[in-house]
Amino acid sequence: MLPDESLREAERLMTVCNSCRYCEGLCAVFPAMEMRRVFAEGDLDHLANLCHSCGACHDDCQFAPPHEFAVNVPLALARVRRDSWERHAWPSALAGLFRRSPVAMAVGLSVAVGAFLLAMAGWNDAGVLFTRQAGPGAFYRLLPHDALAVLFGGAFLYAALALTIAARRFTRSVDAQMPLRADARSIVRGLRDAATLKYLDGGGVGCVDTAEEPADRRRLFHHLAFYGFLLCFAATAVATLYHYLLGREAPYPWYDVPVLLGSLGGAGLIIGPLGLMRGRRQRRAELKDESQSGMDNAFSLLLVLVSVTGLALLLARATALMGVLLAIHLGVVFTLFAMLPYSRFVHGIYRVYALVRHAREMHELG
Amino acid sequence: MARQVDVLVAGGGNAALCAAIAARRAGASVLVLEAAPRFYRGGNTRHTRNMRCAHDSATAWLTGPYTEDEFWADLLQVTKGQTDEQLARMMIDQSKPMLDWIQQQGVRFQPSLGGTLSLGRTNSFFLGGGRAMLYALYRTAAKLGVQVEYEAEVVDVDIVDDRMRSATVRRADGTTESIAAKAFVAASGGFEANLDWLKEAWGPPADNFLIRGSPYNRGSLLKVLLDKGVAATGDARQCHAVAIDARAPKFDGGIITRLDCVVFGIVVNKRARRFYDEGEDFWPKRYAIWGRLVADQPDQAAWVVFDARSLSLFMPSLYPPISAPTIPELAGRLGLDPAALAATVEQFNAACVPGAFDHTVLDDCHTAGIEPAKSHWARPIVEAPFHAYPLRPGITFTYLGVKVDRQARMRMAAGGRAENLFAAGEIMAGNVLGQGYAAGIGMTIGAVFGKIAGEGAAAHAAR
Structure with a gap:
């Protein structure tokens, strides 16, 4: 007997779907289902994280509500997916963060950390805080580089550790029934399917949102958000190399690599998450798992705030506002790192693993 | 106007x-x-x-x-x-x-x-x-x-x-x-x-x-x-009728209530008697006659009975099989006469001619000396647990x-x-x-x- 209601409902539906199989050509979920006859927790975690929630199978289902079989696969798998993030989170005690008013928490933590940094800068040198600073090392006259490195390095390492442990728990659960070792081919294939969001198009027709006509732009907005995120990460990485290898200190001129990458990425990280939030709001009610909207919005909001504050800092860094903007931006960045292991961010890790595993399964058993 | x-x-x-x-x-x-x-x-x-x-x-x-x-x-x-x-x-x-x-x-x-x-x-x-x-x-x-x-x-x-x-x-x-x-x-x-x-x-x-x-x-x-x-x-x-799971809803059960296991077992009516050759031909060529066959039985009811060895040989369907450790107990769960079902199974088992079972071809596992015969895929029903699905005629169209x-x-x-x-x-x-x-x-x-x-x-x- 499966431990909770979401898993039991997903198991019920997979039994229905496995007897039908009409949706086999739509995405990875149904071929993966067909390779199983019984569905343990790990199997359902795997299927749930393969699902991109495009909704095509729901529209194509002759047994969807109001039919008495009440089949709604995207919704059932969305619930299992959310639960899978919670069940495998580390430390387990913090898993509840996925649910507890995350938007308020994200904003609160950002403000708190920002205020702390502001106080630190003021205590360091109140005179510098509200005057114009320019040239290399301007940031560090406000907040000492080493203090920032410890604070943010620590947050980054913590997020990396928590995510690694969670991912390990998840992969163990998923692999429990059918152990398979990933090989180079399946890794390449899985990464490609993740990078292109291959399965977010309802088998090629496109995703359905409000009307009969597929007009969902989630793939575009997700690409903007994800690749924007990668560009911002690349900007930070390049800046780190500048600092330690070349001895060049931030801030950098607007035409330099970190600023260009960061600005481009930041634009994506504003348009992308906003588009995704709008898409979620417009999504048909029967496909929406309302229990996730807080978590989803908190994550999208943090990404937007990181970019907006970052770009504001870039524009106003030559003015006396720079100190305050820097503190706010860093407060948001810190919050993003701290919340990463308990946010929607984890879906990317679980999804990539599920897609790699699926590529392997298809090669081995399909 | x-x-x-x-x-x-x-x-x-x-x-x-x-x-x-x-x-x-x-x-x-x-x-x-x-x-x-x-x-x-x-x-x-x-x-x-x-x-x-x-x-x-x-x-x-x-x-x-x-x-x-x-x-x-x-x-x-x-x-x-x-x-x-x-x-x-x-x-x-x-x-x-x-x-x-x-x-x-x-x-x-x-x-x-x-x-x-x-x-x-x-x-x-x-x-x-x-x-x-x-x-x-x-x-x-x-x-x-x-x-x-x-x-x-x-x-x-x-x-x-x-x-x-x-x-x-x-x-x-x-x-x-x-x-x-x-x-x-x-x-x-x-x-x-x-x-x-x-x-x-x-x-x-x-x-x-x-x-x-x-x-x-x-x-x-x-x-x-x-x-x-x-x-x-x-x-x-005239209609297209197949034998589907008797637990299906009156309307609109669709494809998922179909059962593809007839060829792997025996099919009995409410008197626990067999009435047709279950292994006459490949299932895709025979499934469409079984609606009528079941419709001709008393109360339009039948049960397909098979043993543990056949459980995963066919496409899964919506409802789980009804299972029991012995044939008489299974009969009890199906509402059939335990002695009658046991006798039918025994008689069938005794008539099975040993052969090389292969569900992908018309194999040589058949019965000898019983009516109706089972021409292919006839294996004795001996391995517990025993399973059954109840059948009813399901009309697809007229x-x-x-x-x-x-x-x-x-x-x-x-x-x-x-x-x-x-x-x-x-x-x-x-x-x-x-x-x-x-x-x-x-x-x-x-x-x-x-x-x-x-x-x-x-x-x-x-x-």
Whole structure:
């Protein structure tokens, strides 16, 4: 007997779907289902994280509500997916963060950390805080580089550790029934399917949102958000190399690599998450798992705030506002790192693993 | 003044939409009246998954060619010659270009589904199944400007001198409206969901039939047309019926209540006696006779019984098997006489001739010295736990329909042809299928005759 209601409902539906199989050509979920006859927790975690929630199978289902079989696969798998993030989170005690008013928490933590940094800068040198600073090392006259490195390095390492442990728990659960070792081919294939969001198009027709006509732009907005995120990460990485290898200190001129990458990425990280939030709001009610909207919005909001504050800092860094903007931006960045292991961010890790595993399964058993 | 359209289409499935789209593309104004609410639109098309079309070579989704001659040979075989050769051959010829035409209307195909390998060469599977196919057709129809109304059942047709002038539509709130049209296409399916009509044809056994598809295929229009002098084809007892899980809902259980395990066990009636050769041939060639076989048993009930070794040899289905550690206990759970079932199993086991079991070929595991024999896949039922599924006849569709000519125009019982009345799909399938069935052929009939009917209706309206 499966431990909770979401898993039991997903198991019920997979039994229905496995007897039908009409949706086999739509995405990875149904071929993966067909390779199983019984569905343990790990199997359902795997299927749930393969699902991109495009909704095509729901529209194509002759047994969807109001039919008495009440089949709604995207919704059932969305619930299992959310639960899978919670069940495998580390430390387990913090898993509840996925649910507890995350938007308020994200904003609160950002403000708190920002205020702390502001106080630190003021205590360091109140005179510098509200005057114009320019040239290399301007940031560090406000907040000492080493203090920032410890604070943010620590947050980054913590997020990396928590995510690694969670991912390990998840992969163990998923692999429990059918152990398979990933090989180079399946890794390449899985990464490609993740990078292109291959399965977010309802088998090629496109995703359905409000009307009969597929007009969902989630793939575009997700690409903007994800690749924007990668560009911002690349900007930070390049800046780190500048600092330690070349001895060049931030801030950098607007035409330099970190600023260009960061600005481009930041634009994506504003348009992308906003588009995704709008898409979620417009999504048909029967496909929406309302229990996730807080978590989803908190994550999208943090990404937007990181970019907006970052770009504001870039524009106003030559003015006396720079100190305050820097503190706010860093407060948001810190919050993003701290919340990463308990946010929607984890879906990317679980999804990539599920897609790699699926590529392997298809090669081995399909 | 009454509303007027060029072409009025009754129905909302594959045949109706093909007719509507073809008529609209030919320039006619088209109104589609679908009796079902929006979710249930499309009748049995909702439950379909493929169509059988002739083709010259393999495609991205078909594994090889399927010639017109082979198609004709298959049709001849399943109908045992009970088909209108001229109509059937015309349909087969038209099925070839249909594969392209239907894709131009937005329908997309995929390779055959898991567990349907035997159809991979002949049948084109809809990506996402029948409901996805309907979405594509409705989307295209809407773009072209076809009007569609749901919960709008055609309950009367005004026919004078073999010519239709108007039709009466009844809506969900009980109000009726008369709509005038220059031409009319009846594509409203069979009457399999009309329990009274089934009972008229079958007597009391009909009470125990399950209807596999939509509860909206009530045949109201079919009845009106036959009453008003349109010629009939087939008789009311002809239907496509398979043995499905007895626990399925009365209506609309669809494909997931089917059971593919008959060949692996024995099938007994309520007296715990076997009544037919379970291993006569491969299941895809035999499943369609089992509805009738079960319908002929007392209370229209039967049970398939097999042992632990066979449990994972067939496609999973919706309900779990009923299981027990011994045959008498299993009989108790099924409501059968334990001693009688034990005796039947014992007798069967003793008659099994040892052989090399192989469910992928017609193997040499058969019985000797019992009636009825089991010709293949006969293994003693000995390994606990023992499993069973209860069976009932499940009606997929009925064959009684209106007679048509090559233009899909209805023929009149008194002789001659109707001037502006056309029919397509299940309501006229009996013209091609006198009996029997080959997978996916219903969709071919619907699409080919739908397109012909739509074009014919538009041409008539333009005169």
